[in-house]
Amino acid sequence: MANQDLKELAEREYKYGFKSDIEADQVPRGLSEDTVRLISAKKNEPAFMLEFRLKAYKHWLTMTEPTWAHIHYPKIDYQNVIYYSAPKPKKKLNSMDEVDPEIRATFDKLGIPLDEQKMLSNVAVDAVFDSVSVATTFRKTLAEAGVIFCSFSDAVKEHPELLEKYLGSVVPYTDNFFAALNAAVFSDGSFCYIPKGVKCPMELSTYFRINAKDTGQFERTLIVAEEGASVSYLEGCTAPMRDENQLHAAVVELVAMDDASIKYSTIQNWYPGDKNGKGGIYNFVTKRGKCAGKRSKISWTQVETGSAITWKYPSCILLGDESVGEFYSVALANHYQQADTGTKMIHIGKNTKSTIISKGISAGHGQNTYRGQVKIAKSAVGARNYSQCDSLLLGSDCGAHTFPYIEVGNTTATLEHEASTSKIGEDQLFYLRQRGLSAEDAVGMIVNGFCKQVFAELPLEFAVEAHKLMNISLEGSVG
Amino acid sequence: MLKITNLHAKVGEKAILKGINLEVKPGEVHAIMGPNGSGKSTLSYVLAGRPGYTVTDGKAEYGGRDLLAMDPEIRAREGVFLAFQYPVEIPGVSNKYFLKAAYNAQRKHRGEPEMDAGAFLKFIKEKAKSVEMDPAMLNRSVNEGFSGGEKKRNEVLQLAVLEPKLALLDETDSGLDIDALKVVAAGVNRMRGPQRAFVVVTHYQRLLDYIVPDYVHVLSGGRIIKSGGKDLALELEKKGYGWIEDKVAA
Numbered sequence: 001m002a003n004q005d006l007k008e009l010a011e012r013e014y015k016y017g018f019k020s021d022i023e024a025d026q027v028p029r030g031l032s033e034d035t036v037r038l039i040s041a042k043k044n045e046p047a048f049m050l051e052f053r054l055k056a057y058k059h060w061l062t063m064t065e066p067t068w069a070h071i072h073y074p075k076i077d078y079q080n081v082i083y084y085s086a087p088k089p090k091k092k093l094n095s096m097d098e099v100d101p102e103i104r105a106t107f108d109k110l111g112i113p114l115d116e117q118k119m120l121s122n123v124a125v126d127a128v129f130d131s132v133s134v135a136t137t138f139r140k141t142l143a144e145a146g147v148i149f150c151s152f153s154d155a156v157k158e159h160p161e162l163l164e165k166y167l168g169s170v171v172p173y174t175d176n177f178f179a180a181l182n183a184a185v186f187s188d189g190s191f192c193y194i195p196k197g198v199k200c201p202m203e204l205s206t207y208f209r210i211n212a213k214d215t216g217q218f219e220r221t222l223i224v225a226e227e228g229a230s231v232s233y234l235e236g237c238t239a240p241m242r243d244e245n246q247l248h249a250a251v252v253e254l255v256a257m258d259d260a261s262i263k264y265s266t267i268q269n270w271y272p273g274d275k276n277g278k279g280g281i282y283n284f285v286t287k288r289g290k291c292a293g294k295r296s297k298i299s300w301t302q303v304e305t306g307s308a309i310t311w312k313y314p315s316c317i318l319l320g321d322e323s324v325g326e327f328y329s330v331a332l333a334n335h336y337q338q339a340d341t342g343t344k345m346i347h348i349g350k351n352t353k354s355t356i357i358s359k360g361i362s363a364g365h366g367q368n369t370y371r372g373q374v375k376i377a378k379s380a381v382g383a384r385n386y387s388q389c390d391s392l393l394l395g396s397d398c399g400a401h402t403f404p405y406i407e408v409g410n411t412t413a414t415l416e417h418e419a420s421t422s423k424i425g426e427d428q429l430f431y432l433r434q435r436g437l438s439a440e441d442a443v444g445m446i447v448n449g450f451c452k453q454v455f456a457e458l459p460l461e462f463a464v465e466a467h468k469l470m471n472i473s474l475e476g477s478v479g
Numbered sequence: 480m481l482k483i484t485n486l487h488a489k490v491g492e493k494a495i496l497k498g499i500n501l502e503v504k505p506g507e508v509h510a511i512m513g514p515n516g517s518g519k520s521t522l523s524y525v526l527a528g529r530p531g532y533t534v535t536d537g538k539a540e541y542g543g544r545d546l547l548a549m550d551p552e553i554r555a556r557e558g559v560f561l562a563f564q565y566p567v568e569i570p571g572v573s574n575k576y577f578l579k580a581a582y583n584a585q586r587k588h589r590g591e592p593e594m595d596a597g598a599f600l601k602f603i604k605e606k607a608k609s610v611e612m613d614p615a616m617l618n619r620s621v622n623e624g625f626s627g628g629e630k631k632r633n634e635v636l637q638l639a640v641l642e643p644k645l646a647l648l649d650e651t652d653s654g655l656d657i658d659a660l661k662v663v664a665a666g667v668n669r670m671r672g673p674q675r676a677f678v679v680v681t682h683y684q685r686l687l688d689y690i691v692p693d694y695v696h697v698l699s700g701g702r703i704i705k706s707g708g709k710d711l712a713l714e715l716e717k718k719g720y721g722w723i724e725d726k727v728a729a
Contacts, residue, residue, distance in 0.1 A: 426530065430529050434552075434554075436552050436555040436581050437584055438584075439552070445572055446572070448571070449569055451571070452571035
């Protein structure tokens with residue numbers, strides 16, 4: 001095997017690892033009730049928000065960090081994290097042109113120009129830098145269609161009634177340790193509201209960037225699609241290369257009413273740490289969608305290539321009759337990355353349907369775990385699930401693990417589960433190289449082929465990106 | 480074009496090739512015959528540069544250059560093509576995408592501009608027609624779910640697309656019924672020309688009825704024990720490999 005070539009490829013550098021020098025307004029290190037109050041005060045929040053945070057904080061104090069995932073990391077010192085860090089605004093922003101040039105330059109460098117003229121014409125972007133949203137593009141165009149797309153902070157001010165109604169309605173602060181932590185200290189994020197019957201005229205996206213040292217990023221995303229509405233949303237994430245681990249604990253809530261559909265795509269490329277496992281983001285995320293209405297549909301697509309640790313299970317509660325939940329996932333663990341990811345499909349309504357396609361790729365010393373639950377409640381007459389979990393191993397020092405949990409409470413349900421594990425074949429590599437492809441291109445081609453079913457679910461603009469990202473992130477370590 | 484001198488090679492710790500000498504000139508077709516385990520496939524893998532096949536002695540020159548010093552992809556781009564005995568499946572990668580990548584890798588190597596998707600599609604459809612392949616096969620994943628015959632036909636399609644200088648056919652006839660064999664042989668014969676050489680590895684004489692060789696070599700115990708014209712193949716068919724091995728031993 002051409003170990004040497006492949007090892008060299010593995011040494012490639014993380015492309016988004018630069019740091020920006022920006023003056024920040026930070027709260028003191030550590031977490032206490034005062035920290036929570038301070039964050040809320042900084043954001044001029046209404047009383048219901050502060051109350052929500054404090055209840056979450058008090059609840060969090062009673063909880064312990066979960067240990068059931070197949071991941072190993074040194075104990076996180078929650079008193080050593082900076083919970084709020086915002087770039088210092090030079091003055092109040094009236095338009096996009098007034099965004100701090102240093103921040104604009106950062107996003108430009110990431111390939112996310114905040115200038116509407118330069119952007120992909122059919123994608124609106126909310127840019128989140130450390131703890132706050134710094135810009136949201138195309139707000140006007142979207143408002144004409146009746147779509148609300150803004151930062152969470154703006155939503156708190158401009159649409160408190162919607163937030164009060166939906167915040168925590170899918171992921172309550174009691175849900176889990178990290179969701180409680182997030183509810184207490186979250187600082188910003190994106191809010192989307194698609195009114196009845198509206199098909200969102202463009203892709204919505206949020207780009208998350210962690211910059212400041214020792215800060216955690218805690219953002220929330222809330223998307224509500226009213227009856228007959230539809231939206232496609234994409235999030236992207238990067239962070240600088242730092243030797244210390246950084247904490248990211250986000251919460252995403254989706255609500256789909258009758259006949260509504262939400263397509264949520266993620267390209268997660270947080271800094272994964274170096275090749276020896278030093279540094280990288282700890283990514284503990286709770287994502288859940290509620291198909292509240294009849295015939296509603298929520299589809300999660302994720303490409304997880306970054307983070308030192310990924311702990312994430314985008315899920316669907318299929319409450320409405322004939323509602324549909326989908327989960328398409330590619331997770332890559334290279335070097336010393338650890339990913340424990342999967343989904344939960346909770347069937348409650350009649351004739352609800354779910355599909356799970358999970359592709360795990362392990363390379364180097366990476367450990368990749370699929371953890372998925374399919375639960376059919378007694379009420380879910382005629383429910384159907386199809387699950388497919390495939391693992392691909394590159395080399396012999398990595399691992400792939402699959403933990404499917406199936407609970408069936410109704411005998412009319414139909415469940416199918418397929419799983420496979422394969423090692424990237426020496427014969428496949430040689431075959432492609434014999435046709436003139438370099439070892440690097442051959443590995444890329446095999447892995448992209450393996451991920452095809454999932455990439456096909458991504459919005460077109462991002463499918464190409466995902467291909468490239470795969471090639472950069474996964475190279476190497478066939479041993 | 481190809482000059483093999485005293486070539487020794489092992490797979491793992493096992494010595495398989497024990498001193499091969501062979502010269503192939505442009506335009507020639509050489510058949511390598513021999514019983515199972517004689518080293519036929521090993522020879523083609525060694526020439527193509529398969530990892531795990533270690534050359535312990537001897538040399539192989541290709542166009543005057545040291546073939547064995549080149550990475551497998553460089554050999555391919557320089558015009559060495561191996562038609563596999565067992566073509567490999569690449570799930571999720573369409574045949575035409577794969578062929579385009581391979582084709583353009585060679586063009587790039589020669590300093591030629593890459594062919595764009597539209598032009599390539601036209602080109603590849605013509606080529607598919609020439610090997611009587613259903614164009615729908617171009618959209619399917621490489622070799623995935625192909626029958627034995629379809630896989631071999633796909634190898635011949637790649638041969639036609641990549642237009643190598645030296646083509647090594649490794650047991651191309653295995654698993655083929657007579658109709659498929661004729662199609663595959665016709666595809667190969669169309670490629671014959673004064674600038675191109677073939678090394679055809681086969682266990683049976685049958686293939687040589689359709690791809691008529693200029694020379695036949697008998698491989699046994701890692702050495703070429705007899706060489707001759709195409710009649711040698713017929714004689715072998717009649718008398719079996721035992722005859723010639725006994726004769727050499729005596």
